[in-house]
Structure formats: structure tokens, C-alpha cells
Amino acid sequence: MNKVQLIEVTDDVIEQRIDNFLISKFSRLPKSLIYRWIRKGELRVNKKRVKQTTRVSAGDIVRVPPFSLEENLEIAKVSKSHLDFLEQRILYETDDYIVVDKPSGMAVHGGSGVNSGLVERLRQLRPKVRRLDLVHRLDKETSGCVLLAKKHSSLVYFFDIFKERKVNKIYYALVHGHWDEKIDTIDLPLSRTETKDGQRIVKVDKREGKRALTRILSVQKIGDYSLLEIKLETGRTHQIRVHTRVMGHPIVADKKYGYMIDDKKLLAKGVDKLLLHAGKLEFYDEKQQRFISIEAKLDSRFDEFVKTK
Template identity: 70%
Template sequence: MSGVQYIEVDSDIIEQRVDNFLISKFSGLPRSLIYRWIRKGELRVNKKRVKQTDRVTSGDIIRVPPFILETDESIVKIPSQHLDFLENRILYETDDYIVVDKPSGMAVHGGSGVNSGLVERLRQLRPKVKRLDLVHRLDKETSGCIILAKKHSSVVYFFDLFKQRKVDKIYFAVVHGLWDKNIKKIELPLKRTLSKSGERIVKVDCVDGKKAITNILNVTYIGKNFSLLEIKLETGRTHQIRVHCQMSGHPIVFDKKYGDSEKDRSLNGLKIDKLMLHAYSLEFFDSKKNEEVKVKADLDSRIKRILDLKD
């Protein structure tokens, strides 16, 4: 785009983050570029500077600085066999949203060295759908259920459900050691911060941290060295399960950020090295269908292989 552009926010938009609105408006627009505009004060809403977390609504006027997008020819085309693979991982779909069993190792968004993530691939799989927006997130190495909205009204609906904690989320995690079955709830406040190297990490912070509660529903021992945890989240903080397990003395297997690399080496013979964390199920109320929806994603082969261990 060669010059400054002024965009009026669509009539169906209510309280959407400004970065997410622009990404849905301009396919291929890098999130990092938007944040650069915000830092420099070049991106404005109703003539005022904005923050990364500011939201826009119907009728707002956004000033967008000049920029150049990659041409369609540079967009990574996903092979048809992989699209077929992704089609088979769709767990539930309506006109308003879609629930997918995200594979471990697939980022939710392209960027930072990743040509295309789950969102970009699903857009190629569903080319007639005008928009596909994440309503929550999963780490790249975490597999399992994730919801994407096809309409802004659905984005708002699910954001509200998650905010009110009306989405039940069940995870399975394989951790090192034999978990004490008396530990059924972990309440440790968490805060996002930067390490000395500049890496984003989450730490327990009893002063400035946000409330974080993890419930352990069931524990199954795997031989003498591992435990399978069935987990229900009461809050949904970044890296919550991973940090809570680490602080309980039982890091998740193959967690490269919060785990134990020495103990992980004992599993080299399995020829897998992906985080042993799986979003098993989601349950929520669909107001249009007027019914409870429960979606499950079976454990994949990487976790099933470790379940077969005897010692």
C-alpha cells in the first residue's frame, strides 16, 4: 500500500483487539509490523495513539501507515495431502466456528520463522470462509482441541465464555516421577517476564502474579518413573500447566522451556521429543443450538508410545 489509509471498522465489530482486526482485514500482515506502528505512534484510532491491547468497535476510524504485503505468489501453498490430513483432524464444525485437533509441532500462526500455521492452513482448507480467528491458544508443541471462529460475533461469544470460565478444558500430561496423589489442586500465581537472554517465560510470583489454579482429576503411574495426569484448568494463564508441574517437582516430559533435559534423555530410544501435553476435551454451551457441546481429541501416537513403557 503506497499511502496512508483510513479504515472504518465494520458494523458487526464490537470490542475486537486492534491487531486482530487488522490481521483479519489484511491477509498476510505481520503482527510484528503492527506492533512497530503502535510503538512509533503511526497507528491511530480516532486520531489517538493506541496500545497493543486496545480494542476497536463499529464506526471507529483507524489510520494505517503505508506498507507492502507479500504477493500471493509468495504465500506458501499447502500440499493437498496435508490439507486432507488436516480435514481429518476437524472434530466439530458449524457455520459459526470450527474445532480442530491441532497436531503437536504445528504453530497456531505463521511468523518467527514459521511459514504457515494452523490458521493459514485452515484458510486454504476453507477458502470460502471470510474469516478464521483464534478464540484461545495452544503452544506449538501442545496437541489437541482448539477453537477457531468464522464470524466476529462468534469471537465475541467465545471470548465472553472464556472470560466467565464457562468453557471446561481437560488436558492430559505425562510428567517425570510418581505424582503424589494427595496433590489435587495447585494454586500458584503466575507472571510473564523476560529471561536474561530476552526469552519470554512465566514464573511464579506471589506479589505481582495473576491467580492461576490447576486441578488434578486423576493420576495414573507409568512404570516407576512417569505419571499421566488428567488435568482440569480453572484459569487459563500462559504456560500454566507447564509451570505448575515444574514447581510441583514433576516437569512435563520433553518440555524444553520448563523441563528436565537430563531426565528426558532416558527416552531417546522412543525417537520422539515433543512436549507431552494434550488438550483432550472442550465443553461449552452453544447458544444458537441451545445445547451443550463436548468435543474430544484422542491421545496421539507420541503419548500412547510412552504409555506402553513398563519401567
């Protein structure tokens, strides 16, 4: 496309992320290019600059800058062995959605420095599926359950039940120190900010932050560490990582919020990936008219950590 396009968002779109909206229009458009447009201010909604988290709805006008499919949109092909590996990690699938056990170290989508992430690989694995949209996200180093919608109607449904907190999300985190079992709730608001060197982080912000609620369901002591079973009542960026850090028990191998000295010692033992795992998703499937519970077994890196103790 060698000219600027103005796209009016149709009535069937309800608060869809700008990146997912564009990919629904241009199936081969990589998110790395979308994010480049955002950084440069070339992508606009209603004549205003956007962020990665900007959502569009019916009536919005999206300005798309000129681009070339041939020159810019080559997606790295994934080998058959990698696709077979991903196939084995599919936990549950219907005509409307799919749940995958994402391995630690795999980004959910391609971006800066990443040719293909989970979404791009799934599109190669399921080439006949017209669309695959992330319903929620996991950090690159977090393993476990990721839910993707195959249809717009499914995406809207899941957005609604996530917003209404009707999805049960259980995580497992291995943290430094012995967690006080009397502490079973962390209710501290969070906001995003940047450090002086430009690093984007999340912090507790009691004045302007959004409410973030974390429940600790169980605590298992492992040497000088604790394995926490956690229920997320809200889904803020880095919520578990920041909440555990503020309580004095950061997650093991958390390079952004962790204990650098202790984690460097662990790194020497081969413990180099964040020990956070999305272990369970539970929700009501309106088409099947039943409650769905999907579990991803604790990732092998947790066992590997225990062996180093």
C-alpha cells in the first residue's frame, strides 16, 4: 500500500486493541511494524497519537501510513519440529478459542528483535483459521496458559468476562525468603512509569494507580524460598512481580524487580528464567453451557531449580 489509508472502524468492533485490529485487516502485518509506527507517531486514531494499549471501537477513524507487503512483511517461517512442539502444548481447543501452554522464553507475539512469537507460530500451525487474537498476555519469561480467540464474537465474549472478573486465573511463583502465611491479600494500586534511563517499569502508586488485587491461596516453603499459589483478581501489567517485590519477596530470577545479588548467584547455577507460571484458567463457556477448567503443569524449570538447592 503506497499511500495513507483512513479506515473507519465498523459496528462489529468493540474496544479491540489497535494492533489486533490492524492484523484483522492485514493478516500478514507484523506487530513490529505497527509498534514502529506507534513510536514514530505515524499511526493515528481520530487524528491523535496512540499507544500499544489503545483500543478502537465503532466509528473511530484509523490512519494507516504507507507500507509495502513485499518489502516489510516477511514473517520468519518456523520449522516443522518447532510447530510439532507447539502442537503438543495445546491444552484445549474449540472452534471458537484455543488455550496453549506457552513455554518460558517465547514472546506472545513478534516485536522488536523477535521475528515470530506464539501468535505468529500458531497462525502457521493453524493456517485455515482466519484469525487468532490474544485475549490476555503473559510476559516473555512467564510460562503457562494463554487464551486466544478464533472469532471476533469469542474475543468480545472473553473481553467481557475478563473485565467482569468472571475468569479464574491461578499462578505459581517461587519467591525469595519465607512468606508470612498470614498475608493472604495484597491490595496495592499500580501505575506504569519510566526510569531515568528510559526503562519502563510498574510501581505502587497510591495516588494515581489502578487498583490491583492479588490473593495468596497457599504457601509451600522450599529451603530459603517459598512457592506461592496465587489468584489474580485483577490483571495489571507485572502485577504479581511488583506485589511480591513490595512485600519483600521478589520472584526468583526476576531481572527487572528481583534481588540482583542473589539472582546472579542463581544464574551461575543455570537458573536464568523467571519462576512464574500461569497454572490454571477457569471460565464459563456460553456455547457449551458448562464451566471449563484448564491446567498447565508446573514448568520443568521449577523442578530444575529445586535440584540446585
